[in-house]
Amino acid sequence: MRTSFVFSEVITGLRRNVTMTIAMILTTAISLGLLGGGLLVVRMVDKMQANYAGKLEVSVLLTNDVSANDKDCTQQPCAGLRSDLEATSGVESVVYQNRDEGFERFKRIFEAQPELLKLARPEAIPATFRVKLEDPERTDVIKQAFEGKPGVKGVDDQGKFLERFFEGLNGMRDVALILALIQAFAALLLISNTIQVSAFTRRVEVGIMRLVGATRWYTQLPFLIEAVVAGIIGSVTAVGGLVLFKAFFLDRITRNLTESGIIPPIGYLDILIVSPWLFLVAIVISATTGYVTLRLYVRL
Amino acid sequence: MIRLEHVSKVYKTSTRPALDDVSVEMEKGEFVFLIGPSGSGKSTFLRLLLREEVPTRGRVYVSNFDVAKMSRRRVPRLRQSIGCVFQDFRLLPTKTVAENVAFALEVIGKPRNTIVKVVPEVLQLVGLDGKEDRFPTELSGGEQQRVAIARAFVNRPLVLIADEPTGNLDPDTSQDIMLLLERINRTGTTVIMATHDHGIVDSMRRRVVELSYGKVVRDDARGVYGVGR
Numbered sequence: 296m297r298t299s300f301v302f303s304e305v306i307t308g309l310r311r312n313v314t315m316t317i318a319m320i321l322t323t324a325i326s327l328g329l330l331g332g333g334l335l336v337v338r339m340v341d342k343m344q345a346n347y348a349g350k351l352e353v354s355v356l357l358t359n360d361v362s363a364n365d366k367d368c369t370q371q372p373c374a375g376l377r378s379d380l381e382a383t384s385g386v387e388s389v390v391y392q393n394r395d396e397g398f399e400r401f402k403r404i405f406e407a408q409p410e411l412l413k414l415a416r417p418e419a420i421p422a423t424f425r426v427k428l429e430d431p432e433r434t435d436v437i438k439q440a441f442e443g444k445p446g447v448k449g450v451d452d453q454g455k456f457l458e459r460f461f462e463g464l465n466g467m468r469d470v471a472l473i474l475a476l477i478q479a480f481a482a483l484l485l486i487s488n489t490i491q492v493s494a495f496t497r498r499v500e501v502g503i504m505r506l507v508g509a510t511r512w513y514t515q516l517p518f519l520i521e522a523v524v525a526g527i528i529g530s531v532t533a534v535g536g537l538v539l540f541k542a543f544f545l546d547r548i549t550r551n552l553t554e555s556g557i558i559p560p561i562g563y564l565d566i567l568i569v570s571p572w573l574f575l576v577a578i579v580i581s582a583t584t585g586y587v588t589l590r591l592y593v594r595l
Numbered sequence: 596m597i598r599l600e601h602v603s604k605v606y607k608t609s610t611r612p613a614l615d616d617v618s619v620e621m622e623k624g625e626f627v628f629l630i631g632p633s634g635s636g637k638s639t640f641l642r643l644l645l646r647e648e649v650p651t652r653g654r655v656y657v658s659n660f661d662v663a664k665m666s667r668r669r670v671p672r673l674r675q676s677i678g679c680v681f682q683d684f685r686l687l688p689t690k691t692v693a694e695n696v697a698f699a700l701e702v703i704g705k706p707r708n709t710i711v712k713v714v715p716e717v718l719q720l721v722g723l724d725g726k727e728d729r730f731p732t733e734l735s736g737g738e739q740q741r742v743a744i745a746r747a748f749v750n751r752p753l754v755l756i757a758d759e760p761t762g763n764l765d766p767d768t769s770q771d772i773m774l775l776l777e778r779i780n781r782t783g784t785t786v787i788m789a790t791h792d793h794g795i796v797d798s799m800r801r802r803v804v805e806l807s808y809g810k811v812v813r814d815d816a817r818g819v820y821g822v823g824r
Contacts, residue, residue, distance in 0.1 A: 300701045500687060500698075506645070507750070508675030509702035511667075 304517035305524060308493050315489040316525055322485050323529025323581070326478030327573045328536045333471035334569045335537070335561055340464050342559040347457060353437045354451040355380065355424040361446045362394045362422040372446035373422075380424055385436060387427045394422050408551055421448055479580065482529075486522050486581055487588040493518055494593040518593075519585045526581030527574065534570045541566065596785050597621040597644065597754065602653035604639050604809075612651070613639040615809035621787065621802075623753070626780045628796050629789040630820060631806035637789040640806065641756050644787075645677060646670050658753050675703055678747030678755045678784075682762035684739045686731040692742050693718065693727040699746045713749060721745045721775055737768035741775065748779055755779060757788040761795060769795060793820040 309316050357373065365373045368391045380389045392400070397420040405411050426437060438450045494501065504514045541561060553560040597620065604614040614636045621627050629637050642648045643655050646662050655662040660673045686695050693714055700710045718724055721741040731739055740760060747755055757776065761769035773795055780786045790796060796803060796819060803818030804811060 297701055297704055297707075499685065503685060503687070503698065503746075504702045506674060506679050507699040507703060507746075508671040508673070508677075510671045510704075513702050513704065 301513075301516055301520065305520045308497065308517055308521045309524065311496055312489060312493055315485070315492060319482065319485045319489050319522075319525045320529045320532060322478060322482040323526055323577060324532035324536060326475050326482050327530050327533035327577055328540075329471050329475035329478060330576065331533055331537050331566070331569050331573050332540075333468045333475060334572065335565055336464055336468040336471065338565050338569070339559060339561060340461055340468070343457075343461070343464075346559060347453075351428075351453050351457070353426045353428065353434050354453070355426060355437065355441055356421040356448040356451055357423065358446055358448045359418075359421065362420075363418075365422070366393050366395075367391075368393075368422075372444070376441070376444065376446060377424065380426055380437075380441070383436065383440060385429050385433055387429050389427075390425045392423045392425055394418075394420055397421070397423055404557075483580065483584050486525070486584045487592070489525070490518050490522055490585055490588045491592055493521060494589075515589050518589060519582060522581040522585035523578055526577035530570075530573045530577035533573055533577075534566065537566050537569075538563065596623040596625070596658060597787070598654075598656040599640075599643070600654045600656075602643065602650045602655060604636075604643065604648060605651045612809050614643070614650070614806075616653070617806075617809070617811055618653075619804060619811055619814065621785060623785055624780070624783050626777070626786045626799070626801045627788070628799070628801060628803045628818070629787060629806065630791070630796060630803060631812075635806040636809040637806055638758065639809075641758055641787070641789060644754070644756060645679070646673055671703070675750060676753045678750070678752035680740070680743050680747050680755065680757040680760045682759040684731070684736075684743045684763075686739060686742055686746075688731055691728050691730055692723060692734070695731070695742055696746045696749050699749055703750070705750075717745045717749045720748070720778070735768070736764050737771055740764065740768075740772055744772070744775060744779070748784070752784065754785045754787065757786065759790055759792075760788065761790065761792055766794065773799065796820040 355376070357376075361373050364370070368374055368377055373391075377389060377391060380386060394417055398415070398417040401415060401420055402412055405415075428434065428437070434452045434454055438452065441447050442450045501514055541563070545561060549558065549560070552558045599617050599619050602614055602617045603612050605612045617636075617640070629640060631637055639648060643650055644657055644662065646665070650663050653663070657673060658676055660669070660676075662673060665673065687698065690698060696714050696717060697710050700713070715724070715727070718727060721744055723738065723741050723745065726734065726738065731742065734742070740763075744755075744760075755776070760776070761772055764772060769792065776786055776788065777799075800817045800819070803813065803815045803820070805813035805818075
């Protein structure tokens with residue numbers, strides 16, 4: 296096998312169909328970019344779940360009356376509620392957080408948003424029991440037992456909120472993956488088409504190759520490598536696109552959320568971890584499409 | 596060298612067989628004219644030897660190859676032992692004379708140093724030394740056919756198949772091409788040439804196999820194109 300010969304054929308082929316090649320590369324890149332985006336969301340959700348696992352709490356919010364008058368939870372109904380909570384099976388710990396502590400915590404979380412802090416008043420923050428459960432899934436027990444009791448304003452389940460948040464992220468991921476799939480289909484057709492055009496423009500060469508006894512590999516490999524090279528360029532473009540998207544867009548719009556620790560930031564490392572998959576998908580898809588096309592549509 | 600045993604070929608699109616129970620044998624080093632009107636089965640005959648087609652019935656042997664039965668993987672080996680020349684030359688217009696000839700060796704994976712050595716030799720044999728760097732469009736028809744013959748012969752095939760190689764050439768140039776084919780034949784290469792050219796067949800006095808409606812109707816050891824035609 297003369298590699299220099301095969302590669303010179305590949306370069307000739309790509310140059311001869313330059314418009315098709317560019318279309319093929321761009322479609323592949325967009326498809327892989329979306330796939331990469333979807334994978335990054337998956338990583339983000341995983342990280343968040345890891346971050347929050349074990350930290351999830353149920354907040355039992357107390358009424359305004361209790362919040363204003365019982366700083367240390369020594370009076371009724373606060374003291375009674377605390378002992379009831381501690382006595383409930385499955386409760387790991389109960390921490391009382393009065394209005395002032397709650398306001399401090401709020402200021403910490405939203406220190407990146409001074410506009411929000413300016414508007415906030417301590418009176419808006421209720422005193423709260425932060426209840427940690429042995430099994431974070433079993434929040435319903437607390438909700439059923441304490442909602443509506445005297446002194447209780449409501450029971451807030453962080454888990455429920457996070458669930459909704461994850462649902463939102465997973466929705467984004469699904470949209471990205473579906474778009475990636477549609478684009479991948481378009482890329483597939485383009486690869487197949489490009490190979491057919493390429494084989495047609497080189498039919499004289501290929502005819503001669505067949506006649507002088509070139510093996511199937513020798514006649515087909517240039518077409519196959521053409522498709523794979525375009526796929527690899529497409530995946531490099533996709534990774535570049537993700538890096539640019541992160542640097543110039545994602546970082547700006549998520550700065551507040553990531554700085555306050557609500558969502559984990561997507562780093563260049565995440566893109567680096569996702570990119571081998573994009574390369575792999577690009578190579579497998581372009582090679583398979585190329586091979587099937589040559590088998591079915593091109594008589595070599 | 597070449598043997599056809601009761602070979603028939605029926606194309607799907609036609610009811611009449613292109614070849615009808617043909618049995619013929621050609622020895623190593625023979626020079627054979629294959630004649631007959633258009634549609635008589637000459638091209639099918641040649642395509643069967645190259646395994647471009649598979650016979651409907653019968654067996655085809657070329658050298659040690661059982662052509663009809665061999666696996667697809669072995670077909671390149673068969674074709675490497677057969678050289679082909681056509682009426683329309685089939686040269687690559689973007690490659691020079693030397694590159695066109697080298698192409699046939701490159702695509703079967705011959706090493707660079709072999710190519711560099713044998714290409715000038717074969718170009719000298721066909722009388723094209725000094726024109727290595729010309730492009731096909733800069734050559735006359737006869738010269739283009741010489742390039743095609745050089746390409747067919749550069750891998751020293753056992754058999755050279757020529758399908759109307761003089762069809763596009765004037766009589767003088769045709770004579771030159773025939774001399775070249777004779778020279779190649781003298782190296783021990785079997786030459787099978789399909790042709791319509793009466794003058795060439797009559798002047799060469801070589802073996803003539805005539806096909807008509809897919810059957811061998813004449814096989815003369817030292818024949819002419821047509822008796823009383």
